[in-house]
Amino acid sequence: MHVIRDISDTSSYWGASWVFGCFPDVHMICDAPIGCYNLLGVAVTNYTDALAHMHNLTPTSIREEDVINGTAPALQRTLNELRELGMLENKKLIVLSTAESEMISADHTRYLATLEPDARFFWSQSLEQDEWVGRERALLFCWEQYGKPAASTAAPAPYSVNIIGPSLGCFNSTADLYEIKRLAEGIGATVNLVYPYESSLADTPRLSEAMVNIVMYREFGTQLAQVLGKPYLFAPFGVFGTTSFLHELAQLLGIPQEQVDTFVAKEKRGTLRVVWDMWRGPQSDWFATVDYAVVAARSYVVGLQAYLTGELGVKLAFASGRPLAEGEPDNIQIRRQLHKRAPAFVFGSINEKIYLSEANAKATFYIPATFPGPVVRRTTGTPFMGFAGAAYLMQELVNRFYESVFNYLPVETLDGAGMTERDAAGNAYVQTMPWTKEAGERLSRAMEDVPYLARISASRTLRLAAEQAARTSGAAEVTVEQVEAALAAGQ
Amino acid sequence: MSDVIPLTSVGSAQEPFKESACKTHPQTMCPAFGALRVLTRLEGAQPTMITDTGCLYGLTFVTHFYAARKSIVAPTLGTAELSSGQIQEAANAAIAEAASERNVSVIPVISLCVAETAGLSEELLPREVDGKPVVLVRVPAYAIHSHPEAKDVAIAALMRRFMETETTAEPNTLVLLGEVFPADPVMIDGLLRKMGARVLVTIPGRHLDEIRIASRGAAVAALHPFYRDSLACMREHGVAVVGGAPIGADGSAAWIRAVGAALELDDATVEQVAAEEEQTARDFLARQSLKGATVLVSGYEGNEMLYARLLIEGGAHVPYVSTSIGQTLHTAADEAWLKARGTEAVVYRKSLEDDKKAMAHWNFDLVIGTTSTTAAAKELGIPSVYYTNILSVRPLFLTGGMIASISMVQELLERRPIYEKMQSFFEG
Numbered sequence: 059m060h061v062i063r064d065i066s067d068t069s070s071y072w073g074a075s076w077v078f079g080c081f082p083d084v085h086m087i088c089d090a091p092i093g094c095y096n097l098l099g100v101a102v103t104n105y106t107d108a109l110a111h112m113h114n115l116t117p118t119s120i121r122e123e124d125v126i127n128g129t130a131p132a133l134q135r136t137l138n139e140l141r142e143l144g145m146l147e148n149k150k151l152i153v154l155s156t157a158e159s160e161m162i163s164a165d166h167t168r169y170l171a172t173l174e175p176d177a178r179f180f181w182s183q184s185l186e187q188d189e190w191v192g193r194e195r196a197l198l199f200c201w202e203q204y205g206k207p208a209a210s211t212a213a214p215a216p217y218s219v220n221i222i223g224p225s226l227g228c229f230n231s232t233a234d235l236y237e238i239k240r241l242a243e244g245i246g247a248t249v250n251l252v253y254p255y256e257s258s259l260a261d262t263p264r265l266s267e268a269m270v271n272i273v274m275y276r277e278f279g280t281q282l283a284q285v286l287g288k289p290y291l292f293a294p295f296g297v298f299g300t301t302s303f304l305h306e307l308a309q310l311l312g313i314p315q316e317q318v319d320t321f322v323a324k325e326k327r328g329t330l331r332v333v334w335d336m337w338r339g340p341q342s343d344w345f346a347t348v349d350y351a352v353v354a355a356r357s358y359v360v361g362l363q364a365y366l367t368g369e370l371g372v373k374l375a376f377a378s379g380r381p382l383a384e385g386e387p388d389n390i391q392i393r394r395q396l397h398k399r400a401p402a403f404v405f406g407s408i409n410e411k412i413y414l415s416e417a418n419a420k421a422t423f424y425i426p427a428t429f430p431g432p433v434v435r436r437t438t439g440t441p442f443m444g445f446a447g448a449a450y451l452m453q454e455l456v457n458r459f460y461e462s463v464f465n466y467l468p469v470e471t472l473d474g475a476g477m478t479e480r481d482a483a484g485n486a487y488v489q490t491m492p493w494t495k496e497a498g499e500r501l502s503r504a505m506e507d508v509p510y511l512a513r514i515s516a517s518r519t520l521r522l523a524a525e526q527a528a529r530t531s532g533a534a535e536v537t538v539e540q541v542e543a544a545l546a547a548g549q
Numbered sequence: 550m551s552d553v554i555p556l557t558s559v560g561s562a563q564e565p566f567k568e569s570a571c572k573t574h575p576q577t578m579c580p581a582f583g584a585l586r587v588l589t590r591l592e593g594a595q596p597t598m599i600t601d602t603g604c605l606y607g608l609t610f611v612t613h614f615y616a617a618r619k620s621i622v623a624p625t626l627g628t629a630e631l632s633s634g635q636i637q638e639a640a641n642a643a644i645a646e647a648a649s650e651r652n653v654s655v656i657p658v659i660s661l662c663v664a665e666t667a668g669l670s671e672e673l674l675p676r677e678v679d680g681k682p683v684v685l686v687r688v689p690a691y692a693i694h695s696h697p698e699a700k701d702v703a704i705a706a707l708m709r710r711f712m713e714t715e716t717t718a719e720p721n722t723l724v725l726l727g728e729v730f731p732a733d734p735v736m737i738d739g740l741l742r743k744m745g746a747r748v749l750v751t752i753p754g755r756h757l758d759e760i761r762i763a764s765r766g767a768a769v770a771a772l773h774p775f776y777r778d779s780l781a782c783m784r785e786h787g788v789a790v791v792g793g794a795p796i797g798a799d800g801s802a803a804w805i806r807a808v809g810a811a812l813e814l815d816d817a818t819v820e821q822v823a824a825e826e827e828q829t830a831r832d833f834l835a836r837q838s839l840k841g842a843t844v845l846v847s848g849y850e851g852n853e854m855l856y857a858r859l860l861i862e863g864g865a866h867v868p869y870v871s872t873s874i875g876q877t878l879h880t881a882a883d884e885a886w887l888k889a890r891g892t893e894a895v896v897y898r899k900s901l902e903d904d905k906k907a908m909a910h911w912n913f914d915l916v917i918g919t920t921s922t923t924a925a926a927k928e929l930g931i932p933s934v935y936y937t938n939i940l941s942v943r944p945l946f947l948t949g950g951m952i953a954s955i956s957m958v959q960e961l962l963e964r965r966p967i968y969e970k971m972q973s974f975f976e977g
């Protein structure tokens with residue numbers, strides 16, 4: 059029997075709602091108890107997408123009697139109320155099942171057709187499918203139900219692309235999308251649809267009007283691109299990764315490569331200049347000395363590794379993508395690993411942040427890189443993708459190096475905490491104490507587990523604590539027991 | 550204040566307010582969250598949730614944000630496990646993982662909608678693992694209805710399991726029941742000591758020992774009106790129950806007298822303390838600093854009527870109060886007090902539609918509400934704040950709490966121009 063810790067991926071009901079919820083001309087009814095509505099539609103959405111609430115989601119509010127007798131009356135009541143409130147005017151209605159309604163086999167496909175012929179029922183399969191499958195299926199559902207039957211057969215406009223994938227609950231999509239659009243337009247492409255994030259459901263037939271599809275995320279959206287039958291590319295990361303992407307995109311669109319070269323040359327003088335400057339400066343040297351872990355959605359795991367390790371040479375401690383691939387650590391293993399030895403940087407969710415707090419891993423920097431976790435990522439200024447992403451990531455890592463330096467410089471606090479101890483006569487203990495060979499080796503070994511930047515400071519702290527312990531016990535030299543005691547005390 | 554904010558009285562010219570016929574968007578945090586908040590905060594507790602992945606994701610998210618930075622364990626529960634009757638086995642596997650943690654002293658098992666529908670049996674769960682007690686708490690959202698009421702379910706489950714049964718009451722001690730601002734019990738304790746009594750413990754707290762010794766209290770005061778099951782447990786243990794809360798001038802004096810009677814304290818001293826407290830409160834209230842302001846109070850914490858009382862004593866007009874909890878005997882006194890002082894509607898189990906209808910019915914100078922309600926108010930340029938985040942983080946009780954709360958509301962009222970400017974920029 060499999061056990062989960064701090065689940066990373068939510069269910070297909072959530073994933074599908076995050077897709078349908080983008081459309082201004084859709085209203086959703088979730089066949090759900092109030093909790094499933096509140097968590098998705100209000101509580102979590104407040105803190106991931108920074109929305110006051112999902113205005114186009116309404117629950118049937120399953121109650122005890124509905125669990126026993128079925129949810130059809132609750133669905134009918136909800137539908138009537140929405141009509142009365144005028145919330146269905148000029149909207150397409152989609153009714154979604156949830157884990158609870160699936161538990162009681164409440165399939166409303168036929169019943170809904172009698173209530174509202176134009177409405178559609180989406181069987182979420184929430185008990186067995188995760189958010190990624192849910193999003194993928196919702197995108198396909200839109201195409202099959204609302205797109206394909208009315209799809210235009212006209213030839214796509216020259217140089218046109220769709221960007222497929224950005225939707226609610228996608229970490230950092232505002233900034234990444236802005237960058238991908240900027241890049242595509244930079245080489246002369248035109249954006250047909252950003253689907254679903256900036257589209258209406260009525261736009262769906264127009265998905266066929268682009269020459270190439272840019273699939274923002276590896277974790278979902280590919281199947282829609284395949285069904286559309288046009289060439290597709292994944293959104294790029296890194297300096298070299300992005301450059302290759304632009305050349306490929308140009309080739310698929312029939313844009314001359316010289317146009318790409320001109321754009322990239324301009325970027326080298328603009329967006330990317332800071333990467334070259336810091337590469338030549340003292341900052342990039344640090345990259346050889348630190349390691350990182352990444353726990354994030356598949357695109358970020360692939361992209362961050364390609365850029366940080368492949369292009370900048372930063373060492374990877376471990377990676378775990380969502381959806382989880384064979385052989386990658388799950389949260390139970392990630393937690394153990396972070397407790398045992400935390401790398402200098404951890405890109406992750408609030409789960410990793412909690413594991414670091416549990417281990418008191420103060421020398422590690424946590425950088426939000428995925429949900430779950432409350433974080434606002436709604437400005438255009440925090441991209442991970444593209445040239446702007448390469449520059450932003452490098453900048454942010456370097457700023458954390460600076461922060462490390464600051465944190466470990468000596469400080470004399472107002473309350474005098476941490477100052478060198480004094481003997482009864484008021485003399486500071488400044489003379490060098492002898493250490494046994496084993497104690498010295500234990501100190502060195504302990505430092506191996508501390509991120510590089512923090513080692514000087516950590517070794518000093520540990521040394522002082524062990525020496526103090528030795529003095530307290532009246533010992534003439536520091537032994538391995540005193541080092542262990544200092545380590546156990548969290549020094 | 551009155552020259553800045555004109556008295557609004559549009560309501561009086563209209564039909565009486567009726568709550569919305571459509572309860573389309575009920576307002577409460579997922580009810581189960583109330584239980585999680587109480588249980589995850591217990592020191593040494595390793596919570597184990599029995600539910601589907603979507604539920605797990607949402608509840609873990611809010612728990613990690615608002616309750617405790619604590620890892621949460623759960624079994625994988627999909628169609629395969631649910632349909633083949635493996636739910637017990639799944640629950641036991643998760644409990645075993647929970648028990649393997651260092652520093653664990655209790656394992657709360659939180660059973661949610663799908664587990665309750667599938668039928669999780671308490672008899673088939675271990676009562677303890679390696680000496681660590683396993684406590685089942687059933688909180689299906691379809692049956693509990695609001696998150697404050699789930700706090701009650703969780704506390705009652707802990708009380709039934711852990712309260713000492715063979716105890717003698719410690720005279721002159723009072724147990725406080727309700728999640729309150731940390732300074733509040735200290736203030737209440739200070740006041741009780743003037744009368745020769747003290748606060749024994751405040752529940753929910755951070756330690757099981759608080760539950761264990763609660764039965765030693767001579768009396769219990771439920772500061773919030775939704776602890777029905779927990780109060781029943783206390784009564785079974787022979788602890789006297791004091792109703793109401795020390796809220797505002799009227800409420801504090803009455804509460805002090807009720808506590809004095811329940812603990813059989815010296816009448817003259819109690820009367821003196823009550824009179825002093827009331828006088829200090831009245832001195833502040835004499836300023837009527839909220840006069841002329843019409844305020845909407847809407848939350849899902851279950852203690853909204855207490856805040857409404859304070860605002861009214863401070864001079865505000867509070868025609869409408871709504872809450873997620875149901876109407877019970879414990880809500881009757883506050884409702885009667887409010888209705889005698891200008892509150893026209895108290896809506897229980899409210900929906901967004903009720904709050905919006907109220908906003909159309911009266912002109913509010915300030916809206917204190919849920920996130921959806923306050924968003925609607927901000928779209929109208931009305932100063933508004935999220936009840937849970939802004940009010941729950943301040944003292945509330947006795948004169949000190951009253952002054953803190955009323956002063957904050959007064960400052961909020963003065964912020965109208967920036968709300969109007971923002972609204973007119975984006976929507977004007």
